[in-house]
Amino acid sequence: MATIEHPLILLVEDEPAQREVLSYNLTAESYRVNLAQDGEEAIMMVREDSPDLIVLDWMLPNLSGIEVCRRLKSRAETRAIPVIMLSARSEEVDRVRGLETGADDYVIKPYSIVELMARIRANLRRVRPSTVGMVLEFQDIRLDGETYRVTRAGKSLQLGPTELRLLATFMERPGRVFSREQLLDRVWGRDIYVETRTVDVHIGRLRKALCRQGGDDLLRTVRGAGYALG
Amino acid sequence: MATIEHPLILLVEDEPAQREVLSYNLTAESYRVNLAQDGEEAIMMVREDSPDLIVLDWMLPNLSGIEVCRRLKSRAETRAIPVIMLSARSEEVDRVRGLETGADDYVIKPYSIVELMARIRANLRRVRPSTVGMVLEFQDIRLDGETYRVTRAGKSLQLGPTELRLLATFMERPGRVFSREQLLDRVWGRDIYVETRTVDVHIGRLRKALCRQGGDDLLRTVRGAGYALG
DNA sequence: CGCTTTTGCGACAGTCTTGTAACAGTTTTA
DNA sequence: TAAAACTGTTACAAGACTGTCGCAAAAGCG
Missing domain, CATH: 1.10.10.10 (Winged helix-like DNA-binding domain superfamily/Winged helix DNA-binding domain)
Structure with missing residues (x-):
């Protein structure tokens, strides 16, 4: 179990294989992962858990990715959460439409997971400057997210x-x-x-x-x- | 304090986005990274810096990845350096060809960064002779990557x-x-x-x-x- | 000032985590 | 082939950590 608050990512994807691969990689990168299988479930989970970022498949049963995105972006409470759209369509038209609905980023399948991870990191950095593995400092207190060491005025603390x-x-x-x-x-x-x-x-x-x-x-x-x- | 010789990895990739992501990840894993943008530059840098491992994109301007690999493997001085091929092609044919040219490993895009890192680690471990140094030290512990001998305070340990x-x-x-x-x-x-x-x-x-x-x-x-x- | 509400904190019992010995199955070595 | 080394699992004990309670202390408030 991770001790320091790791970013929570909501993964909305209906295809099981994709879901597993992504979920595995996200977890391996020390993110916490929530899964939703369709649009409605996604909306619900956003309300409940307010994730730090959403990875959203374009094609979804029930409520399409675009629609989910549009709804999220039209509400003030959820507007700030970065959304990364995944899509099998590669037409420029779609890219534009994707961004128009308010998605913060857009990745075309088949995509490199490395690239997706990079985009996720980038988008998280944008909204949430201090992330995993970073060193937090306040006055003489220092908390190192990598070593899990806390010091005050140089002296190690036991927490x-x-x-x-x-x-x-x-x-x-x-x-x-x-x-x-x-x-x-x-x-x-x-x-x-x-x-x-x-x-x-x-x-x-x-x-x-x-x-x-x-x-x-x-x-x-x-x-x-x-x-x-x- | 510790003096650690980190393995040097030559990354040959022409696409800037990919290059940056990989470079970032490799650095994060404490490797030293050299970058080459095409086949000729790659060959040159191998001669100059003799890296411990090469991550080689299949598609390259100027001199293709396969050709680079073939040349490296045909020279005695560079033959021992592990080469990991990256390719967007997934056909079995290509995999075979990749290995035929002498690549030590083969990763198909889109790949998991986790997997690629694992393969890099594995291949670095595999090459005992000809691996430069790779001596890890921490305080009075010393781990020699060539002989796989571990000592503490000079005394040999049995692991x-x-x-x-x-x-x-x-x-x-x-x-x-x-x-x-x-x-x-x-x-x-x-x-x-x-x-x-x-x-x-x-x-x-x-x-x-x-x-x-x-x-x-x-x-x-x-x-x-x-x-x-x- | 009294009175009420909120917070601080010692004590404690229950729960969860970690260290480790023992053991049986496998692999390596001689 | 037998002996030795190594592995993964389990069970159990020690001890760390947690949540709750109760009462004392502090802060607001008229």
């Missing part, structure tokens, strides 16, 4: 998996206030049922870990709202 | 094949945390079915071997994530 993910979440957006619900969502996962007060306890533990070697308390409590870093 | 590959994987990227799945992928191979717990056992065995003659335990367990060296 449990949950504390680590919690810290990573804060460090991806220093200063931002996260509600307990948002934290549960991001750190624990969308479908796990945990008491909201549990967040408090882990915040406490993280605080203790961060201050053990001295230094200010960098986790700010925002009464009635949640917590923030710095 | 089984699996332990050796495991150690090599870690030493290629000291500090990086590998999940059990990633280790299975890299050390055991992607299509072998093995329990993930098996990794633990081999880590234990490697640990024991590394510490037998004394010294710290250099294999770090990252709870919930995997293992890392150092």
